[in-house]
Amino acid sequence: MLKGKKLKFPDRLGSLVSGFDDKDEDSGGSGSVFESGEELEIIQPNGYGSDRESETDDEEEDEVEETKVKKQGEVLEHKGRQRPEKDGSIHVSGMKKVIEEDEKRSDIEHELSQKEINLEKLQRIASTGLPNGGSLRATVWKLLLGYLPPSRDLWEKELTENRQKYAKLKEELLLTPSELARMKEEALLSNEHNADSVTDGPLTRQEISHEDHPLSLGKASVWHRYFEHTEIAEQIDRDLKRTHPEMKFFSGETSFSRKHREAMRNILLLFSKLNPAIRYVQGMNEVLAPIYYVFSTDTDEQNASNAEADSFSCFVRLLSDSVDHFCQQLDNSSVGILATLSRLAELLKANDEELWRHLEFTSKVKPQYYAFRWITLLLTQEFNLQSILRIWDSLLSNPFGVQVSVS
Template sequence: MVNHNLTIFNEVLNGGTRHWLALRTGTMKNSANSSVNDGAEDGKKDSGSLDSRFNQTLKSVQGLLKGRSFPGKVLLTQRSDPLDKSGIHGSPGGFGRSFSTNDDKPSEQGDYPVEARLEEFQSTNNMSTNINLNKSKPLVPNMDNISRESETATTSTRATDSARVMKFKKELSAPTVILEKLRELAWSGVPPYMRATVWRLLLGYAPPNSDRREGVLRRKRLDYLDCVAQYYDIPDTERSDDEINMLRQIAVDCPRTVPDVTFFQQAAIQKSLERILYTWAIRHPASGYVQGINDLVTPFLVVFLSEYLEGSIESWSVLDLPQEKITDIEADCYWCLSKLLDGMQDHYTFAQPGIQRLVFKLKELVRRIDDPVSRHMEEQGVEFLQFAFRWFNCLLIREFPFQLVTRLWDTYLAEGDALPDFLLYISASFLLTWSDKLLMLDFQEMVMFLQHLPTQNWTDQELEMVLSRAYMWHTMFNSCPSHLAS
C-alpha cells in the first residue's frame, strides 16, 4: 500500500507546476499536523499510520488542484530565535519565518532527486520533507504557526518592535555596518526615524565604514552642486534642441507627480524635482528622461525630509528648512535615484526592453500560479502590457496609497540587485489579490479595474499580504526555474 501511494505521490510531483505547488503546501500542512501527533504518540509508527498520512496528503493535493490559490494567510513574522550563521544567508527572513518545535534546520540537499527525497520521506517518522530552496532565502513559513499569528502581526508593529529597534541600533552603531545583516533587518520594515540612514547604506551611497561616511556624503553633495551648475543653471542658448524639449517635458510632469499629496505641489519641491530629473537625464544619455522616473524620486524626498520635518507630510513646508539642508536633501535624492536605476538601466533605455521582459514573465508566472485567471484574461483579450507596463515603470508607486510606499521600498532596497526579479513576484501577488473579482469581469471592466485598483483604504496588513505571497512564490519558483520555462 505504501509503495502504491509513493507511486501516486511521485506522479503528482511530476505532474506540472500546479501539482508541485499544491504538494509543497499540502506537505507543509501535514508537517505541522504530524509534529503535533509526534508529541502525543510514543514514537512508534506502523505502516498503517504511514498509509493514513499518505492518503491524507494525497487528498489535500487533490483538493488543492481544484482551487486556484494557497490556503491560509501568509504573514512574515519576527523570528524569536537568533539568526543561525550556519543557516540560509541573505534572507529577508532573518525576521520572516516562524517554526514549530519539531521543525528541522534548513536542508543542504542541493539538487536532490525526487526519488531520493521520497525514499528519505518514507524512512522518517513524520511527513516533513526538506525542500530544496534557494539558499539566499529562508524556508517557506509554517502554515499553522502563520494562521495563529496573522491576526496580530503587522508591518508597523514589527518595524517599531523594541527588539528589532535594538538590532537596527546595534548594526548602525558598529564601526563598519555589515550590509547583509542590515538587509535582513530592513526587508521586514525599517523604523521611520532610521529609514534615511538605512536607505543610504543599502543603496551604497553612504559607505559602511562610519569614519568615512560624513566625508563621503559631503563630497558627493558638492559633486551634485557642480553638476547642477554645469547642466541646469545655464541659459537655453547653451542647450541643444533635445535638451530644451526634455526640460520642458520634465517641467510638465513635475506637477503631475503624486498629485493627491499637496506637499509635492510646493514650488520649492517642484524645482528640486526638476533639477534632479534633468541632471540625471543629462548624465545618463543612454536613457535620458523617461516619464515615470519622476515618481521614483518621491520616496527619497519624503524619507530624507523626514530627518528634519515632523508630523504629517500634509503639514510639511520646505520653507521651514535652511537652504543648505534643502540642497543636501536634493543631492541625496539625486545620488540615491542614480544608485537605484543603475541596477535597471534597460528599463528606461530605448523601447524599455527590461520592462517588456518583465511583462512577458509576469504573464507566464500568472499562468503557472492561477491558470483560470490567466485563461479568462486571455479569452477576454486583456494584454498584460495594458496595465503591467505602468506597474514596472513606476515600481508600483501609483498603485498603492502613498503612505505605504516607503514601507514597500524598505523591501525593494533590501533586495538590492535582485529587485527587478522580486518585483515580478510582487506584481503577480498584487494582481492575484483580486483573482475572484477578475473572473467576473469582461474586457472593458477588467481593463478599467486594473488601471484603478481599489487600494485607497489599504493598510500595512494588506501590503504585508502582498509581500508575503510574493516571497513565498519567489522562494518556490526560484528553486525550480524550469517551471517558468515556456
C-alpha cells in the same frame, strides 16, 4: 538589465548607458502618468496659492507646513514607542504590533551603531518594513542603495565628496552659458587679485566666439546644447505638478511646495543631460518622489538640507537596475521591458496557473496592460505614498536588485 554590466555610480555621475544612439525626443518613453492612490493630505479649497494672500501670510503658512512635515516623523516615532495602557483598551494584536515595532527599531539602531554594517542582516530586517519617523528609513535606504558604504568611518567622506560633485555638476550643466562664463571670469580675475578691473554687465562682443553666441545654430554651440533641453524641462515641470497632487509637500503654489518641485526638477533635468541615450521619460518623477520625500523629511537637519544631492545620487543608482526598461530601442530585446513582462507571466503561471489561465485565455489580458507600470514605475502609481514607502523597504532590501523584487 545589461548582462554582466551592473551600472555603477561613476566618478563624475556620468552616463548610465554608453553605446546607444540618442533616441528621438518625440519618441518619449514607455512610462505614463496616472492618478495617485489614496489621499494622505488634502489641499482645502481657497487654500495655498490664493492671489489674495499676502506674502507675509504665505511665508508664515510655509513655515507652519514645513514644520508639520518635519514633526510628522517625530510624532510617528513617539507613537511607535508608546506602550499600551493598562485599561485593556488596546487589542492584544495591537500590543503585539507595538512591541514588534519597538524591537525592530532597537535592532536597526543597534546595527547602524556598528563600525561595520552587516548589510545582509540589515536587508533581512528592512524586508519586513522599517519604522516610521526619525532618520532610520533615510539612512537604511542609502545603505541598501550603496550610496553609503558599510564602514561608518567612511560616511562623512563619501557624503561630502558626492554632495560637492553634485554642486559642481549643477554649476556646469544647469546654469546658462552666460552665467557660467561670468562666474569663470570673476573667479579668474579674483585669483589674479585684479578686483579693480572687474566690470559688471554683459560680456563684450569680441569676447564671445561665434560658436558661443546665443543665436548660433551650430550643434557644437554651448547655447544649442543648453536650449535643446528646453522641451524636456517643460515636460518635467508639467509632470511634477501632477506628482502626488493630494500632498502639500509636492503640490500647490506656496514657496514650500515650489522649493521641493524645484529640487526635483534639477535632479531630473541633470539626469537627462547626463544620459542622452535615455533622457527624461515621463514617470521618472514618480520614481524620484519617494526618495526625495524620505530624505527631505529626515530629522537630521544636515541630511535634510542636502536631500537634493543625496536624492540624485540614489536616483541614479536605483535606475541603474532598471534603465533598460526606459530605453525604447531595447523594448524587444532580451533585457527590455517586453522580456521582463514575459518572465512575469511565466512566474504567474508557475505560482498560480488558474489565475494565469483566466487572464491569458478567458479575459485575454496581457501583462503589458496590468503590469507595465508596476515594473517601470516600481508600483508608485498603485498606492498612496505611505504604502509605497513600506513596499520600497522590501524592494530595496532584495540582494538581487529591485527589478527582481518587482517581477
